Amino acid sequence: MTGGIVLWSRSFTPTDDQFIASTSPVNSLIRDVLIEGRTAENHYEKDGYSIKWSLVNNLDLIFVVAYQRILQLTYPEEFLNALKTLFMELFSPFLTTFVGSLRAVQRSAVPTVDISVFNFRQAFLGWDAKFDKLLAVFEERARKDRNSRLRPQPKPFAAIERESSTDSLDTLPTQVSDSGPNSAEEIARNVAAFKTRMRGGAISRRGGKKGGKHSGTAGSDSDTAVSGRRKTEKVARTWNDSAITEQDMAALDFSTDRPSDTESTFKPELGSLIDETSLGTKKDGIYEVKDWDFVSKSEDDEQDNLISKAINKSLSNGNGVNEVAQQSTSTLGSIFARLTGSKILTDQDLKPVLSAMKEHLMNKNVAKDIAEQVCEGVGETLKGKKIGGFRGIKAEVQAALSTTITRILTPKTSTDLLLSIRTKLSSAATSTSSAGRVPYAITFVGVNGVGKSTNLSKVCFWLIQNGLRVLIAACDTFRSGAVEQLRVHVRNLSMLSAKDNDSPMVELYERGYGKDAAAIARDAISYAKDSGFDVVLIDTAGRMQDNEPLMRALAKLVSTNNPDKVIFVGEALVGNEAVDQLSKFDRSLKDFSTIAGGPGKGRGIDGMLVTKWDTVDDKVGAALSMTYVTGQPILFVGCGQTYTDLRQLRVNNVVQALLS
Structure with a gap:
């Protein structure tokens, strides 16, 4: 402090002899700079040391960093600013009280102040550990910067191209007819030859040889001696308008993990599909997913956040820290x-x-x-x-x-989805109607990229754990890879639910791409009814809420098949956008319905599933926004990457997070 009190210090020198009163660089700073009022310089060198300092004028504080000049450190100034910010965040109330007492003595408002009342050791308890953590962050960053500078930089791609294509440029076709300039046909041939030569050079560079297919004689002894086998000629593929066969698909399958006669298909580790710590509880034969519990940040997390905040503030702006004590x-x-x-x-x-x-x-x-x-x-x-x-x-x-x-x-309708499913199945089993038992159908809708297919699979895992047979209908016939994604999920879920001498607990119903999604959903429900499935999960293509043709197609799917639940899948990361998405999906399903009394009388959203819940901490306002718009409950929230990362949402937990 400017009054001469040292609140805290740390030295990294081998001995304390260098820091005795006569040679200490800090004492030299006080004597040569601070007392003389040269505080604006912000940098001082003395006896092989570089010294930087920063002031907090409203509390009469001085932060000083001294280091050996030969080290040529690049981060002292940023570290000093971060140090100051962190110190003020942690100890501002104590310092304000202490400085106020000293100033009262200076104004003669009180006769004296007993400094021993202020327990500095207790007040700054734990500061050493925070200082070490902050310093370690900057030292690690400096180490990475040094390594990146020492690492050899790759040559620019353009330079590599020029070097590797020099011989090709020397052998370009330069034929000129005796009668004059080349004709258009000759120029075209030359350009084609040039492109072929360049492609050949690129292939040779990737393969580790030079010269392309003309670099040697096709059947020469040297080639045979080196490679041990004859080169095969590339056979051109034949493309036509006829329907592609399974043989054609197998011939065009160049994936590295394709099944063969000698090796089985790839099977992932079961530990990567489920998280034991995220498993729900099973009681009386019912498997329930865990509740999402709001847990306030621990003291260590808060300290880490303060350190991160101090670092970011030091990098963006080292000034303006004086306001920390006042805000x-x-x-x-x-x-x-x-x-x-x-x-x-x-x-x-x-x-x-x-x-x-x-x-x-x-x-x-x-x-x-x-x-x-x-x-x-x-x-x-x-x-x-x-x-x-x-x-x-x-x-x-x-x-x-x-x-x-x-x-x-507070939900206006029941959130017990399992009870709803079993009620329908049991009522259908006791019915005397000849129609038979109709499976429970759930349709998942939402915008692109929110995680409909992934969280549909999590719901499927939950249903399987409760002994229900599930059929997944691949009604996303637009996005490339959508069917294959569900096929992988079904394979994984089948592994997790495999039982001897039993029917499979989960199957995929798909008809490829470019088909009518409403028709596929109808056929899937019919197939599930005939095959004894309990639940049908209908995956739909993602679409923006303002795309009227796609929203009409979605309303057609819902009105044609009349599923038991229409679940909107939304992200926890969005605020105002969540309201716009959900309200327009709900309105479009009602307005574009072809049954139930016409426009405005159709089915709307019956519930929500909010994904990426683990990314928002206590910023759970999306739950309030979505429920306020439709009045429908949030059935589940997704909070991870495995099939067990599904949670139920309790109202009191959300209220606690919003008021925290």
Whole structure:
């Protein structure tokens, strides 16, 4: 500190003799720079040491880093800024109190201050470990930078092309007719020969030989001696408009893991398909997935976040740290603190509180319009209410917000999907109708890339664990690889549910690409009925919510097959976009329906499955936004890469995360 108090120091020199009072570079800095007022220089060299420092004027603090100049370190300035930011984040309240006491003595407001009251050892407990962690980050970054500079850089591709094609350029066809310039036909032949020569050179470079197919005689002894076998001529493929056969497919299959007569197909490790720690619980023959539990960040996580924040701030802007001690925290406590005293709350009292509350919800990824409406509901609940004292105000406002969010998230219909499935199957089994047992059908819809197929497979795993036979209908006939993706999932799920002398627990129903998805879904349900499947999971192609032709096709699939559930699959990462996607999917399914009374009378969304839930921590506002739009429940959330990474969402956990 500028008053001469050393709050903390660390030395990495072998002995302390170099840092005695007469030769210490820090003492030289104080004597030659700080006392003389040359603080703007920010860099000082003395006795082979380079010294950098930074000031926090409002607290009279000085942060100093000294290192041997011969080391030529590149990160001291960034490290100093990060160090200052982290120190202020952690100890700003203590330092503010301590400096305030010293200044009171200087103003003679108090006769003296007992410094021993301030326990520096206890106040800075744990700082050594944080300092070491911060320093290790910068040292590792510097090491990687040195390695990248020492690593030889590859030659530019253009230079390699020029070097490797020199001999080809020397042998270009340069025939010129005696009668004059080349004709157009001759020029075309020359260009074709040039392209052929260049392709040959590229192939030779990749194969490790030079000269292409003209580099040697086809049947020469030298070639035979080197390779041990004769070269085979490449046979041209024949393409026609006839239907492709299985033999043609096998001939064109150049994948490295294709099945052969001597080796079995690739089988993944079962440990990579399920996570033992994510498995649900089985009780009374019912397998239930785990609940998603909101867990607040541990102290270590908070410290790591502070270190990351300090590093990022030092890299982006080393200045402006002085405001750290003055800025207030953005917690709900600061929101409630705006209301004080015993009074009857009015609109004027609630306006700043509700505005801050809206910002808090938006920071939790709640859509803007919905955050406004939620806060309006809270305001209507509190307006005209008489409350007194800070704790009473805090309890009232928080209770009102919690009640409003709970009311929105509480499902209007049952979320027990397994009960719904078994009820339908049991009622069909006792029915005297000749129609037979119709399987329970679930259709998964959503925009592109949200993870419909992957999370459909997670739901399939959950159903299989409950003893239900599942048929997956591949109705995404548009995206390349969609059918193959489901085929891999079915293969993996079959391995996980394999039973001796039993029918397969999961099968794939597919008819390739370019077909009518509604017809495939209809045939799949019919096949499942005849084959004794319990559930049909219908995978559909992803589509944007504004694409009317594709939305009409989706409405046709739903209205034609009338599935028991239509589940919208959305991402937890989106805020306002989630509302737009879900509302337009719901509206399009109702408006473009061809049955149930015509436009506007069709089926809408029956529930949601929110993916990538593990990427948002406590920013779970997408759950509030989606439920608010449709009034339908969130059945599951996906939170990982294995088939066991499926969770149920409890209302109180979401409320706790939103209010954290």
